[in-house]
Amino acid sequence: xxxxxxxxxxxxxxxxxxxxxxxxxxxxxxxxxxxxxxxxxxxxxxxxxxxxxxxxxxxxxxxxxxxxxxxxxxxxxxxxxxxxxxxxxxxxxxxxxxxxxxxxxxxxxxxxxxxxxxxxxxxxxxxxxxxxxxxxxxxxxxxxxxxxxxxxxxxxxxxxxxxxxxxxx
Numbered sequence: 001x002x003x004x005x006x007x008x009x010x011x012x013x014x015x016x017x018x019x020x021x022x023x024x025x026x027x028x029x030x031x032x033x034x035x036x037x038x039x040x041x042x043x044x045x046x047x048x049x050x051x052x053x054x055x056x057x058x059x060x061x062x063x064x065x066x067x068x069x070x071x072x073x074x075x076x077x078x079x080x081x082x083x084x085x086x087x088x089x090x091x092x093x094x095x096x097x098x099x100x101x102x103x104x105x106x107x108x109x110x111x112x113x114x115x116x117x118x119x120x121x122x123x124x125x126x127x128x129x130x131x132x133x134x135x136x137x138x139x140x141x142x143x144x145x146x147x148x149x150x151x152x153x154x155x156x157x158x159x160x161x162x163x164x165x166x167x168x169x
Contacts, residue, residue: 035088038057040161
C-alpha cells in the first residue's frame with residue numbers, strides 16, 4: 001500500500017512539473033502601417049561569409065552608420081540632420097487588405113501589390129532574385145526584410161539586407 005501511495009504521489013508531482021502548452025494567438029494584420037525605421041546591412045565583397053562592412057540605421061531624427069562592426073577597425077558616425085531615407089519619415093505605408101494580400105506604397109513610386117504568408121514568414125512583391133521575409137514583431141509592428149539572392153551571378157552571395165519597420169497607424 002505504501003508503495004502504491006509513493007508512486008501515486010510521485011505521479012502527481014511529475015504531472016505538476018510538466019509545462020502546459022500555451023496556444024499562441026493568431027495574429028491578423030489589418031489596416032495601414034507606416035514606416036518609421038530602416039536598417040541596411042552591407043557585406044564585405046557583397047558576400048555574407050566575408051562579414052559585415054557597414055550597417056546604416058535610418059530614423060527620422062538622423063542616420064547612424066556602423067563601419068566594420070566586430071573588428072578592430074570598428075567605428076561609427078551619426079548625422080544630426082533629418083534622415084536622407086524616406087522610410088523612417090513615414091514615406092512608406094503598407095495596407096493589409098486580407099490575410100494574404102497587401103499594398104505597399106513608397107514615396108514617388110506606383111503602389112506595389114504583395115502577397116504574404118505569416119506562417120511561412122514570407123512575402124512576394126514580384127521582385128526577381130530577391131529573398132523576402134515578413135516578421136510580425138507584435139500586432140502593431142511589422143518588419144519587411146529583403147535581400148538579393150545572387151550578386152553578379154555568384155552563388156551564395158547576398159550583397160546587402162534591408163529591414164524596414166512599420167507601425168500601425
